[in-house]
Amino acid sequence: MSLFYKMGTAAMRMLPAERAHNTTIKALKAGLGPVANKTASPELITQVGGLTLPNPVGLAAGFDKNCQVPDAMLAAGFGFVECGTVTPRPQVGNPKPRLFRLTEDKAVINRMGFNNGGLDEFKTRLEKRHGKSGIVGANLGANKDSDDRVEDYVKGLKALWGMSDYFTINISSPNTPGLRDLQNENAMDELLGRIAEARAELTGSTPSYPVFLKVAPDVDMSEIERIVEQARMYGMNAIIVSNTTIARPDSLQSAHRGETGGLSGAPLFETSTAVLREFSAAAQGKIDLIGVGGISNGQQAYAKIRAGAKAVQLYSALVFKGPGLVTDINRDLKARLKADGFNNISEAVGQG
Ligand SMILES: Cc1cc2nc3c(=O)[nH]c(=O)nc-3n(C[C@H](O)[C@H](O)[C@H](O)COP(=O)(O)O)c2cc1C
Numbered sequence: 112m113s114l115f116y117k118m119g120t121a122a123m124r125m126l127p128a129e130r131a132h133n134t135t136i137k138a139l140k141a142g143l144g145p146v147a148n149k150t151a152s153p154e155l156i157t158q159v160g161g162l163t164l165p166n167p168v169g170l171a172a173g174f175d176k177n178c179q180v181p182d183a184m185l186a187a188g189f190g191f192v193e194c195g196t197v198t199p200r201p202q203v204g205n206p207k208p209r210l211f212r213l214t215e216d217k218a219v220i221n222r223m224g225f226n227n228g229g230l231d232e233f234k235t236r237l238e239k240r241h242g243k244s245g246i247v248g249a250n251l252g253a254n255k256d257s258d259d260r261v262e263d264y265v266k267g268l269k270a271l272w273g274m275s276d277y278f279t280i281n282i283s284s285p286n287t288p289g290l291r292d293l294q295n296e297n298a299m300d301e302l303l304g305r306i307a308e309a310r311a312e313l314t315g316s317t318p319s320y321p322v323f324l325k326v327a328p329d330v331d332m333s334e335i336e337r338i339v340e341q342a343r344m345y346g347m348n349a350i351i352v353s354n355t356t357i358a359r360p361d362s363l364q365s366a367h368r369g370e371t372g373g374l375s376g377a378p379l380f381e382t383s384t385a386v387l388r389e390f391s392a393a394a395q396g397k398i399d400l401i402g403v404g405g406i407s408n409g410q411q412a413y414a415k416i417r418a419g420a421k422a423v424q425l426y427s428a429l430v431f432k433g434p435g436l437v438t439d440i441n442r443d444l445k446a447r448l449k450a451d452g453f454n455n456i457s458e459a460v461g462q463g
Pocket residue numbers: 171172173174176195196210219221223225250281284325353354355375376377379403404405406424425426427428
């Protein structure tokens with residue numbers, strides 16, 4: 112990472128977390144982001160849920176909620192970018208402060224509450240970049256005050272069909288009361304059933320776009336097989352494991368550790384990877400997995416891949432290390448593949 116970005120990241124840490132984030136988005140919009148070396152690395156190419164990615168390291172949802180800077184993040188070296196969460200109607204989210212850096216713990220707590228500009232604005236931005244290269248997905252959510260949350264996901268799918276390279280059904284954010292209840296068996300039947308119907312209607316002449324399901328790490332291990340089975344039955348193309356956790360490990364040092372919201376970053380790595388391993392055991396290769404949670408270096412990205420992920424995503428580590436991080440991770444991944452005698456990512460997937 113260049114000195115410029117190290118200095119920029121250090122300066123950002125002096126601002127309150129949400130202002131720093133907004134400033135980062137502005138800088139990226141102004142073209143001030145890092146540009147990764149464009150040389151293709153065939154060994155890093157990976158297939159997940161019907162997508163072919165130039166490298167397995169994706170930007171997790173929540174960084175670019177309104178899809179303002181996907182191309183800047185692709186240019187920074189991410190193999191794919193997930194924008195959102197977007198809800199049908201614009202929403203202000205929870206009162207501020209709602210984003211906290213736990214510097215001592217290399218962690219973040221957020222209770223943003225799906226603040227976003229809504230589907231219309233999101234769609235306009237995706238339309239503007241239509242035809243450009245690079246995989247950009249839309250993470251869909253429901254409005255807090257919606258009287259039909261399932262319909263909100265269907266609205267997202269319909270509005271952005273043809274514009275987004277893939278969709279993520281986010282039923283795992285802890286900051287919209289009751290949202291995680293959609294992971295329960297009956298609720299998932301209804302939700303995934305209606306999504307399958309909408310996809311069948313939409314597909315007609317247009318190609319079918321992959322749809323992923325994003326789950327929480329705070330899941331009862333006994334529920335994992337059921338979730339995998341339902342996701343498969345309703346034609347989901349991959350499961351993203353995981354969102355932030357509502358757990359608070361005893362190890363947390365920061366004064367912010369008691370804040371309400373979802374915890375992400377370093378303290379999430381072990382649990383989210385253990386949950387990923389369980390999903391991998393239940394999936395037996397029949398549905399693809401994307402590993403997210405606490406990745407801040409190549410070793411951790413590689414550990415998720417060896418635990419069964421065909422691709423990974425990260426967000427919190429950007430807060431501490433800046434967007435140059437993705438190049439370092441990809442370089443390190445290549446070295447690890449070589450050292451272990453693998454020719455490509457897929458050979459390492461699920462190798463333990
Ligand atoms: C500030 C913040 C906002 C987030 N917003 C969303 C969101 O809108 N939708 C979503 O699916 N995940 C959201 N996430 C969760 C991340 O996508 C990711 O699953 C989680 O942070 C774990 O990865 P990490 O440890 O690399 O950050 C958010 C995370 C953070 C830190």
